[in-house]
Amino acid sequence: MNLLIVGAGAAGLMAAGAALESGHAVTLLEHSGLPGKKILVTGKGRCNLTNNCSEETFLQNVRTNPRFLYSALYAFPPARAIELFERLGVPLKTERGRRVFPVSDRAEDVRAALLRYAAGARFEAGSARELLLESGRCAGVRTKEGRTFLADAVLVATGGVSYPGTGSTGDGYKLAKQAGHTVVPPVPSLCSLVSPDPACKKMMGLSLRNVTLTLYRDAKPVYSELGEMLFTHFGISGPLALSASSYIKDMEKHTWSAGIDLKPALSGEQLYQRITNDFALLANKSAQGALAKLLPASMQPVMVERWGVDPATHANQITKEQKQALVRLIKRWEVPIARRGDLAHAVITAGGVSVKQVDPRTMQSKLCPGLFFAGEVLDLDAYTGGYNLQIAWCTAQAAARAL
Numbered sequence: 001m002n003l004l005i006v007g008a009g010a011a012g013l014m015a016a017g018a019a020l021e022s023g024h025a026v027t028l029l030e031h032s033g034l035p036g037k038k039i040l041v042t043g044k045g046r047c048n049l050t051n052n053c054s055e056e057t058f059l060q061n062v063r064t065n066p067r068f069l070y071s072a073l074y075a076f077p078p079a080r081a082i083e084l085f086e087r088l089g090v091p092l093k094t095e096r097g098r099r100v101f102p103v104s105d106r107a108e109d110v111r112a113a114l115l116r117y118a119a120g121a122r123f124e125a126g127s128a129r130e131l132l133l134e135s136g137r138c139a140g141v142r143t144k145e146g147r148t149f150l151a152d153a154v155l156v157a158t159g160g161v162s163y164p165g166t167g168s169t170g171d172g173y174k175l176a177k178q179a180g181h182t183v184v185p186p187v188p189s190l191c192s193l194v195s196p197d198p199a200c201k202k203m204m205g206l207s208l209r210n211v212t213l214t215l216y217r218d219a220k221p222v223y224s225e226l227g228e229m230l231f232t233h234f235g236i237s238g239p240l241a242l243s244a245s246s247y248i249k250d251m252e253k254h255t256w257s258a259g260i261d262l263k264p265a266l267s268g269e270q271l272y273q274r275i276t277n278d279f280a281l282l283a284n285k286s287a288q289g290a291l292a293k294l295l296p297a298s299m300q301p302v303m304v305e306r307w308g309v310d311p312a313t314h315a316n317q318i319t320k321e322q323k324q325a326l327v328r329l330i331k332r333w334e335v336p337i338a339r340r341g342d343l344a345h346a347v348i349t350a351g352g353v354s355v356k357q358v359d360p361r362t363m364q365s366k367l368c369p370g371l372f373f374a375g376e377v378l379d380l381d382a383y384t385g386g387y388n389l390q391i392a393w394c395t396a397q398a399a400a401r402a403l
Contacts, residue, residue: 001025001403004140004151005121006128007172008035010114011375011392012157017117018400027149028118029141031127031171035118036111038159042347042389043099047107049085050078050393051386052098058390062382063189063246068355069380069391072363072398078386081393088113096227099386124149128158128171131178131371138179138371155363155372155399157392160349161186172377173352179368182354184379188346190242190388193258194339195235199302203231206298212261213240215247215337217254223247226264236335242347243384245340256337262295262330271327279323283316290315294330303329348388352379362402363395372399 001024005012008030016026028035039047051058055077059066082092082100090113091103102109126143131154133139140150158172173183207230214224223244230238236258248256263271275294282290287309291300304311307329309322340346353373357366365371375392382388 001152002150003027003153003155003400003403004029004149005155005157006141006175007156007158007375007377008118008123009038009157009159009375009392010036010389011159011377011396012155013114013118014393015155015157015374015396015400016121017114018397019403020118020120022400022403024400024403026118026121027151028121028123029126029128029143029149030123031125033125035123036114039111039114040107042107043101045107046101046105047110048099048101048384048386048389049092049110050081050100050390052078052082052094052100058387061385061387062380062391064350064381065355065379068358068360069394071361072394073390075401076394076397078390080397081390084117084393085110085113088117097385128175131175131368133179133368137369138365141175153370153372153403155374155396156353156377157374157396158377160352160376172373176353176373176377179365179371181357181365181367184351184354186349186351188340188342189246189350189381190348190384191245191346192232192237192341193235193241193245193248193335193337194341195335196338197235197336199306200231200235200335201233202302203298204233206231206296207238208260208262208296210264211240212264213244214259214261214332215244216257216259217248219255219257221259229260234341235337237341239384246350246381246383248337248340251339258335258337260333260335262333268327268331271330272323275323275326279315279318283314285315287311287313287315287318290318347384348381349376350379350381352377355379361398363399364402372402374399 003019003024003026005028008028019026090109093103128141129144130142138154142148156172161170209228212226214221227240228238229240278293279290288300288304363372374395
């Protein structure tokens with residue numbers, strides 16, 4: 001069978017390799033000029049390519065339409081993905097949260113492995129403008145450059161609209177609509193969080209490790225995790241902020257904030273004793289200088305300002321009540337959240353081609369025979385931790401098997 005894949009990203013390359021292994025002829029149509037470009041920016045350049053968990057645990061971490069993934073995931077679970085990439089020459093390791101990375105910590109190694117997997121495909125440069133529909137069946141595509149590609153089956157694997165510089169420009173949604181598909185409006189998921197708090201800008205560039213971020217909706221916790229985060233000129237970012245963002249819904253109906261425990265390994269009592277000991281050692285230091293062993297340098301003046309203690313106060317003059325207030329600030333540094341970051345900088349797009357019109361076993365359109373979908377173009381998204389790339393792998397494999 002002659003398969004045309006529109007989009008040579010994670011899902012497109014995976015589908016190409018799987019189809020080639022089954023003896024099909026494959027053409028990959030890619031408009032960005034660099035196949036697998038978005039893979040290079042995943043996992044901060046390290047590529048968290050899957051999550052080393054059971055199928056049941058995996059589905060619990062799928063945010064949108066998890067039931068749709070049941071067949072595809074059980075047929076190609078994380079264990080199969082790990083096995084495949086190691087067979088393709090990428091040694092893997094599992095880190096905190098069961099996140100799977102290449103031992104080399106190089107996303108380029110994952111991209112190179114997929115290119116080897118898809119090496120027998122014919123790569124063509126071009127942007128698909130419209131589907132070629134004959135008697136209700138998809139028979140190919142016509143490009144914006146005026147070229148025509150005929151095929152027995154067409155797989156749309158164009159991604160969403162996040163990181164448009166990597167080639168995700170939403171073209172797949174237009175193709176789907178042409179075939180009569182409903183497209184759930186795309187919104188950012190796994191994105192930075194925008195805060196009106198000027199303290200964030202004052203600490204811009206400060207990266208925190210081993211802190212706990214708790215997301216609050218109307219003062220009630222809805223998510224909490226230990227990990228890394230980053231203060232930016234507009235708010236907060238980093239893995240914890242990205243994870244928290246996917247829990248935010250109906251932004252305008254609720255008040256949202258993040259509470260950051262800067263010393264999660266210490267109880268309030270232990271932290272109070274630590275502060276007391278530090279202040280005794282640094283008795284003649286100013287309030288800010290007394291925080292030298294406790295907090296990063298760029299956070300010290302911001303903490304003193306919020307603490308409300310006169311910066312000229314010596315450490316040995318700070319009262320018990322002031323130390324208790326400092327404990328409360330360190331255990332819950334508040335960051336009000338105004339909105340999520342924009343689509344252009346979101347790691348993942350929520351929304352896409354409605355899965356109600358796609359066969360979950362084959363990824364083939366229920367409306368247009370010969371038309372398939374895989375990856376982020378579908379209305380599927382999950383929390384951070386390698387789940388979203390695994391969605392790309394298993395839906396791509398399902399489509400290839402269906403041929």
